[in-house]
Amino acid sequence: MKIIRFISEQGEMLCGAYSSDHPGSAIIMGGDIFGDYTLTKKQATVEKLLPPIVPVNILAMGINYKKHGDETAMSYPDQPILFIKATSSLTGPVSPIILPTAGPALVDYEAELAVVIGKTAKNIRSDEAMDYIFGYTCANDVSARDWQLEKQKGQWARGKSFDTFCPLGPWIVTKDEIGNPDDLAIRAILNGRVVQESRTSEMIFDIRTIVSNLSRSMTLLPGTVILTGTPDGVGFTCQPPLFLKDGDIINVEIEKIGTLSNRVMKEEGE
Numbered sequence: 001m002k003i004i005r006f007i008s009e010q011g012e013m014l015c016g017a018y019s020s021d022h023p024g025s026a027i028i029m030g031g032d033i034f035g036d037y038t039l040t041k042k043q044a045t046v047e048k049l050l051p052p053i054v055p056v057n058i059l060a061m062g063i064n065y066k067k068h069g070d071e072t073a074m075s076y077p078d079q080p081i082l083f084i085k086a087t088s089s090l091t092g093p094v095s096p097i098i099l100p101t102a103g104p105a106l107v108d109y110e111a112e113l114a115v116v117i118g119k120t121a122k123n124i125r126s127d128e129a130m131d132y133i134f135g136y137t138c139a140n141d142v143s144a145r146d147w148q149l150e151k152q153k154g155q156w157a158r159g160k161s162f163d164t165f166c167p168l169g170p171w172i173v174t175k176d177e178i179g180n181p182d183d184l185a186i187r188a189i190l191n192g193r194v195v196q197e198s199r200t201s202e203m204i205f206d207i208r209t210i211v212s213n214l215s216r217s218m219t220l221l222p223g224t225v226i227l228t229g230t231p232d233g234v235g236f237t238c239q240p241p242l243f244l245k246d247g248d249i250i251n252v253e254i255e256k257i258g259t260l261s262n263r264v265m266k267e268e269g270e
Contacts, residue, residue, distance in 0.1 A: 001017050001173075001176075002020070002171040002172070002173055002174075002177075002258075003017060003029070003052060003135070004050075004052055004171045005049075005050040005051065005053070005092075006026060006044075006046045006049050006050055007046075007048040008044040009045040009047050011047075014026070014029075015028075015029045015033065016046075018171055022043070025043050025045050026044055027040065028042045028043070034118050034134060034222035048094075049094060049169060051090050051168045052168060052171050052172045053137075053225065054087070055223055055224060056087075056222075056223040057087070057221065058090070058225050058227070059082060059226045060082070060083050060112075060141055060160070061080055061082065061229040062083055062156065062229065063076065063081055063204070064077075064080070064210075065198060065203055065204065065229055065232060067198070067202065068229070068230055068234070069204075071233075071234070072234075072237060076204055080209070080210050080214070082214065082217075083157055083160065085141070085157070085161050085165070086161035088161070090168065091168075091262070092168065092169050093170040093260050093261060096262060096263050096264065096265040097165070097244065097263070097264045097265070098163060098265055099244065099245075099264060099267060100162055100163075100267050101267045103144075103146070104145070104159065105243075106144065106241070107142060107243055107244045107264075108144075108236050109188055109196075109234065109235060109244060110230035111139075111188035111230055111252040111254075112138075112139040112227045112228055112229060113136060113138070113228045113254055114136065114138065114139035114168060114227050114228070115181075115210070115211065115225070116134045116136065116172050116225055117132055117133065117220045117222060117226070118222055119131075119134075120132075120220065121211065122215055122220070124211070124212055124215045126209050127208070129207065129208040129209075129211035130175065130207075132215075133175050133211065136172065136178055137169060137170075137225075138168070138169060138170070138252045138253070138254050138257055138258065139167065139225075139252065140166070140260060142165035142167070142244075143160050144158075145159070145236045145243075168225065168260070169260050171257075173257050178256050182203070182207055183199060183200060183201040184199065184254055184257075185198075185253075185254070185255040186199065186200060186231060187252070187253045188251070189251040190244075190248060191249055195233050195242065196230070196232065197231070198231030198232065198233075207228065210228060245264060246266045247263070247264065248264040249261065250262055
């Protein structure tokens, strides 16, 4: 099932199951998607897609693809590297990525598979991890490289947390439709050009290991979103460097999930 949050033709904010048979419409859902929910018999026209979830936490993995470690000259970690993105960085499919007027100047794309936690997980084993996953979506871990690597002395959170720097979507695909999340094709496409292309099988730490490892240092609540790392091909390692600019279109495509598309825009005003 593909679960979306959206604005209807009547201006209502709703949750629904996206209808592949009737593109542009959804079956309205009632209740809590992480608890008791129902699929009603009502359909609604999708006027605007919203982020498919409002996360309680956005947790993210650094250097989780070997070739990305190679291109950044960073050694492979011996356990998952965690950083946190502010929940206020959330934005949805089709919504713009805003380049702040006050900086940063070097804004980069990062295509990532995002895991959505469905029930409370604490100190779980890796062989239990799939029981706690609700589904998956596409993410773009937009990153201000000048802030991440220089202005914040290597502390990543601020450079990763500007408003609109965490696009998610277009929907959550429930885990039953994905099968093996550790072998999905993933790409980033900038203005029609493929700039990142890999498979999640190239990750250093697989999904089960990531979820189990994080649960040992914090409680993973329902609605937690985990970004699982990006493959090689990010802009700041290109020659010459390739950064997002006003008017760009950046797409993240993941097999069995779909395409997350965002336009890049300058912030208005001074």
